[in-house]
Amino acid sequence: xxxxxxxxxxxxxxxxxxxxxDVVELARRYGTPLHVVDESALRRNxxxxxxxxxxxxxxxxxxxxxxxxxxxxxxxxLHEEGCGAExxxxxxxxxxxxxxxxxxxxxxxxxxxxxDDLRGAIQHGVGLINVDSAGExxxxxxxxxxxxxxxxxxxxxxxxxxxxxxxxxxxxxxxxAALVETAGENRLLNIRGLHAHMGSGIRxxxxxxxxxxxxxxxxxxxxxxxxxxxxxxxxxxGFGLPTVKTLTLRETVGYKLFNRPPPxxxxxxxxxxxxxxxxxxxxxxxxxxxxxxxxxxxxLEPGRAITGNAQILLVTVCEIKRRKNGTAYAITDGGMQNxxxxxxxEYHTCLLANRVGAPSTERxxxxxxxxxPEDLLYRNWKLPELREGDVLAIMDAGAYFTSFAxxxxxxxxxxxxxxxxxxxxxxxRETFEQMTAVDTFPDPLSxxxxxxxxx
Amino acid sequence: xxxxxxxxxxxxxxxxxxxxxDVVELARRYGTPLHVVDESALRRNxxxxxxxxxxxxxxxxxxxxxxxxxxxxxxxxLHEEGCGAExxxxxxxxxxxxxxxxxxxxxxxxxxxxxDDLRGAIQHGVGLINVDSAGExxxxxxxxxxxxxxxxxxxxxxxxxxxxxxxxxxxxxxxxAALVETAGENRLLNIRGLHAHMGSGIRxxxxxxxxxxxxxxxxxxxxxxxxxxxxxxxxxxGFGLPTVKTLTLRETVGYKLFNRPPPxxxxxxxxxxxxxxxxxxxxxxxxxxxxxxxxxxxxLEPGRAITGNAQILLVTVCEIKRRKNGTAYAITDGGMQNxxxxxxxEYHTCLLANRVGAPSTERxxxxxxxxxPEDLLYRNWKLPELREGDVLAIMDAGAYFTSFAxxxxxxxxxxxxxxxxxxxxxxxRETFEQMTAVDTFPDPLSxxxxxxxxx
Numbered sequence: 052x053x054x055x056x057x058x059x060x061x062x063x064x065x066x067x068x069x070x071x072x073d074v075v076e077l078a079r080r081y082g083t084p085l086h087v088v089d090e091s092a093l094r095r096n097x098x099x100x101x102x103x104x105x106x107x108x109x110x111x112x113x114x115x116x117x118x119x120x121x122x123x124x125x126x127x128x129l130h131e132e133g134c135g136a137e138x139x140x141x142x143x144x145x146x147x148x149x150x151x152x153x154x155x156x157x158x159x160x161x162x163x164x165x166x167d168d169l170r171g172a173i174q175h176g177v178g179l180i181n182v183d184s185a186g187e188x189x190x191x192x193x194x195x196x197x198x199x200x201x202x203x204x205x206x207x208x209x210x211x212x213x214x215x216x217x218x219x220x221x222x223x224x225x226x227x228a229a230l231v232e233t234a235g236e237n238r239l240l241n242i243r244g245l246h247a248h249m250g251s252g253i254r255x256x257x258x259x260x261x262x263x264x265x266x267x268x269x270x271x272x273x274x275x276x277x278x279x280x281x282x283x284x285x286x287x288x289g290f291g292l293p294t295v296k297t298l299t300l301r302e303t304v305g306y307k308l309f310n311r312p313p314p315x316x317x318x319x320x321x322x323x324x325x326x327x328x329x330x331x332x333x334x335x336x337x338x339x340x341x342x343x344x345x346x347x348x349x350x351l352e353p354g355r356a357i358t359g360n361a362q363i364l365l366v367t368v369c370e371i372k373r374r375k376n377g378t379a380y381a382i383t384d385g386g387m388q389n390x391x392x393x394x395x396x397e398y399h400t401c402l403l404a405n406r407v408g409a410p411s412t413e414r415x416x417x418x419x420x421x422x423x424p425e426d427l428l429y430r431n432w433k434l435p436e437l438r439e440g441d442v443l444a445i446m447d448a449g450a451y452f453t454s455f456a457x458x459x460x461x462x463x464x465x466x467x468x469x470x471x472x473x474x475x476x477x478x479x480r481e482t483f484e485q486m487t488a489v490d491t492f493p494d495p496l497s498x499x500x501x502x503x504x505x506x
Numbered sequence: 507x508x509x510x511x512x513x514x515x516x517x518x519x520x521x522x523x524x525x526x527x528d529v530v531e532l533a534r535r536y537g538t539p540l541h542v543v544d545e546s547a548l549r550r551n552x553x554x555x556x557x558x559x560x561x562x563x564x565x566x567x568x569x570x571x572x573x574x575x576x577x578x579x580x581x582x583x584l585h586e587e588g589c590g591a592e593x594x595x596x597x598x599x600x601x602x603x604x605x606x607x608x609x610x611x612x613x614x615x616x617x618x619x620x621x622d623d624l625r626g627a628i629q630h631g632v633g634l635i636n637v638d639s640a641g642e643x644x645x646x647x648x649x650x651x652x653x654x655x656x657x658x659x660x661x662x663x664x665x666x667x668x669x670x671x672x673x674x675x676x677x678x679x680x681x682x683a684a685l686v687e688t689a690g691e692n693r694l695l696n697i698r699g700l701h702a703h704m705g706s707g708i709r710x711x712x713x714x715x716x717x718x719x720x721x722x723x724x725x726x727x728x729x730x731x732x733x734x735x736x737x738x739x740x741x742x743x744g745f746g747l748p749t750v751k752t753l754t755l756r757e758t759v760g761y762k763l764f765n766r767p768p769p770x771x772x773x774x775x776x777x778x779x780x781x782x783x784x785x786x787x788x789x790x791x792x793x794x795x796x797x798x799x800x801x802x803x804x805x806l807e808p809g810r811a812i813t814g815n816a817q818i819l820l821v822t823v824c825e826i827k828r829r830k831n832g833t834a835y836a837i838t839d840g841g842m843q844n845x846x847x848x849x850x851x852e853y854h855t856c857l858l859a860n861r862v863g864a865p866s867t868e869r870x871x872x873x874x875x876x877x878x879p880e881d882l883l884y885r886n887w888k889l890p891e892l893r894e895g896d897v898l899a900i901m902d903a904g905a906y907f908t909s910f911a912x913x914x915x916x917x918x919x920x921x922x923x924x925x926x927x928x929x930x931x932x933x934x935r936e937t938f939e940q941m942t943a944v945d946t947f948p949d950p951l952s953x954x955x956x957x958x959x960x961x
Contacts, residue, residue: 203960
């Protein structure tokens, strides 16, 4: 067991077992690169997350952040458990629809909702639209009037903690109150929620505490000025995972310029979901008491906290190359720049799946298949001695790996879910035809290639 | 005209004209985000490139680097002109095949060629396979024997200039000579080429000079030790474009940590294609004279130099948001993190396409539509005053924009080619169905979503 508290499950062959399956067998059966999702872990994570909040607070709803890992076969499992959907685009709303998520279990967020997007969301009857700006509130008002449909509205505010960015309404209570007063004249806008989202991979409960305080103050103000009752506090997502850590600036410089691998994250430096739940619900209760507010429903939009550690990415070592200066490269079939982008800014454990017990005695630059010197999964990483054919497991690949995956020279990998040792392919490896389904190939008659061949 | 020497073409409406077309009209017709390819510029670039080398050297062949912009509708135009294909994966070879590129006009490169990939390339009869390692040479030897097919082989060497990475054979002349002597026993391996590739966006001719010198020395050695006649020198690609520049470390820190936009690249700091041609061909001739070598065929694998400045990416400003601290955000429908990744490490000019003549009096953080504070196309960038509905043109988007594009919450953009004012859609915007063609949606009967809706 290492610092991250991870105790990999191993079978008699010294192979990594995940979701009850020998992952080396999975790699052989489905080929690599391959995403493997542990269905039980997924269900367990959802239940633990909901439970951590419900334990201390009555009205809690959880909406999985689709953008984190937008794989229908994974989302379907979460919806079976009762999880809602947090979507930020027409594409994501379409997926939720195809997954038959009840509209009232969908929250529509995002920074770039057009009039058409808003109309679509209203017509679909989504449970809540979190408005990002004054302009958007006007557009939503117009769209609701045009459709003559009542809509549940939340206001995304910038809680002045976490991300410094363009999201939400500036935390100017008077200005927001004035805006709400104007918008409130349209009786079709049912302004009932406040929303904040502070970041990604947050390892500190204070951000949430601060956000809840800002929301409570604003809620109180809105009751006074507009008589509006805010009954939904949406504290967003961003909950960190103990085993994954965003590299600090110092770590990034050390790693990328001087090939110094970052230290493993310390489990203790990240609050458990239970702590997040305890802190957020207690501050919420305190604030409600302080401002004499009726306790609102607590909405949560986790991504990484649910899927992050329930998925791994398997790659195969295709060749070992040693340079004269002693540098050893392990070339694999899955690259950072095409399918494992989070490795460029996050710490992820790497296990040798087919000899898990082997001691880490060597250092490798683990590369992908792309023709780019930056296509490095790991730099100067401590690993057991590697051989061609070895299978590496990149752990905690369930957040932002599939989201950022591209078609740089290769198809994107398949996804299998495993449960009690039974695997199910929920996303196929792309075929070349699928990769070019949007393309028009030149007419073979009109466009004959010219030139002469190599002698 | 600015430092980059760019003189945008403008019509009476003060709109940007590209390939003879009003790009604001194109944005209206096809929607944004949208890639626009100037077909004439593409043809001109190819001819100028080939001409710059042919002017001074007899035997020259050009192979477009597919990975740079793997759009069949664009590649087809280049092949019409007689350009060959440089491919690095089975997918790219498949595209060349569908585009009916004569096999002898295809070079197969790459760091990760499996036995199956090599067999496929041999069976297809590609003109040249550039081998990346000793292990690969053995695999190729086996594959050729199994198929009993003769194959043209180049050896990729690390010329010890440019990229420090895992590519090619270490530049140890004796070791390479020994390797070639062993491999040469298989008469099916026709070892006739040397290959090097030094980087991307190279703005210095010295890298190529050095590589040619290394190749010539090695060529001479191989003639002595193995009696092998190297008759193809492949100096790779990486030729810089005057108007695009990779940010230096200093510029990156200033830009990303302190929001100091990098300076515009100075056109004069990048050799013209004519200079690249002149320097490379003259050093090649000098070296051949020095080592008494018969002048080899010169192979070139440009990417950016051909397509980089023949394509632009149009995005629409959806909302302007001003923060209390004075920061102005222009939120657009195309993000850095989904469809414009090169903006994170390269300088690209940004033009206000619908008021090209307007003076740049303001500063904006131009964002994309994603829910991430890093989804910034431009930070603190000098631009004219922007309004909702404005169309921005990101210039020189013909290298690595489409390659790195992903499906993060949104479909990838369409591509139109324009020629003499006539536009042609060569890549459609992805439909949601296409985006999920690889996915299995849970069976609606067995998997009913649970949970209750928002009140």
